[in-house]
Amino acid sequence: MTKIEMTEQIIVAKKELGLSWEEISKKVGLGSVFLTSACLGQNSLTKEPAKKLCKVLKLGKDVEKALIEFPYKTWEKSIPTDPVVYRFYEVIGVYGDTIKELIGEKFGDGIMSAIDFSMDIDKEKNPAGDRVVITMNGKFLPYKSW
Incomplete structure (x- = not known):
């Protein structure tokens, strides 16, 4: 599973469960900024927080493994439009x-x-x-x- 596929599954589960990043981070025991960044593929989690996150969001081992993998951090050099x-x-x-x-x-x-x-x-x-x-x-x- 790629980090992009992982993020897509996390976002869908978050929406389906009606949880905020703040609520998820409290249940996992990490700061909301860091946890959100890991869920968006820009940081990695260690095994225990990855396992807790997947339990909270009812996601499988493939997402857990992707969360643990080291990210390749890149960004476009052009000015974003968002x-x-x-x-x-x-x-x-x-x-x-x-x-x-x-x-x-x-x-x-x-x-x-x-x-x-x-x-x-x-x-x-x-x-x-x-x-x-x-x-x-x-x-x-x-x-x-x-």
Whole structure:
């Protein structure tokens, strides 16, 4: 089973059971961002969470095996057209250099890890319109000289 086939089965089961990613992640015992990413094929799960997920969604061993397989992470280099994804490109386009500059000032020359990383997505009620709150937390990795 491919990661794409796995994702399709997970999405169908999620819809049929009427569960949210938040509900599924609580039952599996993982963060909703990471679990959703694994279900969409961008990360892998270890055996126990994969087994729990398949039990929650009533899916078979083939999905469990696909969840455990390491993903091949790729993305198109062109700008996406989905408005939500596009806006992240816009944010990085407008604020990317600022983010890099401020990280450099506070930490030195290096990067924020996307491997030793966590992210939370929350909703903040606001009378002017609800707000999307995204918290990214990555380990700082300095560049090495050799």
